[in-house]
Each structure stands twice: as C-alpha cells, then as structure tokens.
Amino acid sequence: MTFDKTVVVPLDLDQTFALITQPERLRRWQTVAARVDLRAGGEYRWTVTPGHHATGSFTEIEPGRRLAFTWGWEQNKDMAASDSVVTLTLEPVDGGTSVRLTHAGLAEQQEAGHAEGWNHYLDRLVAAATAGDAGADPWAAAPDPINELTAADTTLAVLQRVLRSVTPAGLETQTPCADYNAGQLLDHVAGSISGIGQALGVQVSDDATKAPEARIADLAQPVLEAFYRRGLEGTVDMGFAELPATMVASILNLEFLVHAWDFSKALGTDLTVADALTDYVEVLAQQTISEQVRAGGSFAPARQVAETAGSLERLVAFTGRAVHAGA
DSSP states (O other): OEEEEEEEESSOHHHHHHHHHOHHHHTTTTOSEEEEOOSTTOEEEEEEETTEEEEEEEEEEETTTEEEEEEEETTOTTSOTTSEEEEEEEEEETTEEEEEEEEESOOHHHHHHHHHHHHHHHHHHHHHHHHSOOOOOGGGSSOSSOOHHHHHHHHHHHHHHHHTTOOTGGGGSBOSSTTOBHHHHHHHHHHHHHHHHHHTTOOOOOOTTSOHHHHHHHHHHHHHHHHHHHOSOSEEEOSSOEEEHHHHHHHHHHHHHHHHHHHHHHHTOOOOOOHHHHHHHHHHHHHHOOHHHHHTTSSOOOOOOOTTOOHHHHHHHHTTOOSSTTO
C-alpha cells in the first residue's frame, strides 16, 4: 500500500526544504521534538505526538529537491524503521513549491492510520508555510496513554510554544517568581534540564546565545530521548540524592508546565492547556512537593483558590504562586 498526496506551499524550494528537514522548522507543524542527522545514512527521531516517536534513516538527500527516509515507530515492534519509506519530492510551481509525499511499503492495516496522519500534517505544513507557524497541534494536547514521560513530551510542547514569543526585551520582564526575571528563569529551566540529563548520562551542551525556544528544545530532546530508553523503573542518582525515576520525570513536568505559566504571565500571553494534562501534573506535584521540599525553599506554601478555580489555577496555586494579582 502507498499513500500519495501533493500540496502546494507559498515558499521557494530552499525554504520548503528547510521546513521539512530542520528541527526548529519541523516543530512549527509536525513534531514536538526532533533529532535530525541530515546525511545519507543519518538517523532521525521525531516526537510526532506525545509518546509516539518516529524513527528511521535518510536514504536520499537532494537539497531543495528530494528527501527519502525509512519510517517506523519506536514503540511499535510490528513496524520497524525499515519496513516503509517516505519520499518527499519538491518542484517549483507558480506561487511556490509543490510537495509530493509518498509513503510506500505500508501494510493494508497500516495505510488508513498513516493516511489520516499525513493528511493532518500536510495541512499543517501548508499552514506553517503560509503563516510561519501552524499553531498548537490538537493531537499533541493530551497524551493517551498518560504517564510521567508522555506527559513530559506534552508539557514540553506547551513550554516551547510560550517561549516562541519571548523577545530579547522580554527577557528583562519580571516573572511571578520573585527571584527571577524571564531571562533568569530561562537559565533556571535550562540548568534543571541539564542537571537531569547529566544524571541520566546525557552529554548536554547549553548554548545561552540561542533563541529561548531553541535553547530549551535542544536541551530537552536528548534528555527525554534518554529517559525513554531508560524507562521509569528504579532510581536516578541526582548527586544530592537517589530519587525514584518517576519523581525525576515528575520534576521535568513541573519545570515545563509551571514555568510555562510563569513565562505566559510575565509576557501577558494566553496559555491554554488541556485539563487532562493539568489534572495529571497536579497529582505529580502533590506526590513530589512535600513539606520538607517547601521548607528547603524550592516552593512557597500552597495558595488557596476558589472552588471554581480551573485545573491549571489549582496546579500553580499548589506550587505557591498567586493565581491572581494581589492574591
């Protein structure tokens, strides 16, 4: 079975090729996170939606013209990376570039699901090419099934979307965290991700000169990839203590989602998060933030909220933040 569809985007060949190959551009329409080694035989790993990771290797690369790669799902043993091949062919047309995508080698039972997926993402490719960003992907709003790692994929997506709007001037803006402006909070989040990565044995390199979204994305992708390889069993040596792996993953969720709220408040931007996600992260917070942790100064005392408070408001209030000005 082969899926075959062509769309036209309002970009030239080189711009279109960048949109389908560069991690920072892929995050605008197709992926939550992406690792790309763009050379013949080079491997890629894309977090397409939380908990669903496409993997394979590039077989053909003709910049601005053609890209082919094997396709499989990391968590699906029935569909290995070499079982099917995706080919994208670019041609100049009036008003832009035609992008023909074929996905060959699909079993009959795989074709319908992959057709639905490619139709969804090709629509988002056109939207990203037209507007610069396709917007939040509804398929990535809440993971199913949900656990500490699939939730971390999702909360990372939330944080990245907020960080895309951070300008150099915005880094000087005060956040709800009294000790941090936006730039200092960004350093804190980067340091937390780096520390967890080092505990997992990941060689991390933090480049503070990158744009905020790219900086956090480039740190978080290898850390979460390593966490998926490791799994949630046992403990992780954090240097200061041996912590359950589930707790370390919970810390990532809190870093991503709670600080996404901090950044959104500092910048005056809207933050929309699925209740299923915030409900789950609230449970993780309750399991992670003990009175002993609060006493150490990492979190202020929990705040009271109205019975009518939304899920996200309850979560941030539990972490000690004033949900409303003057609260």
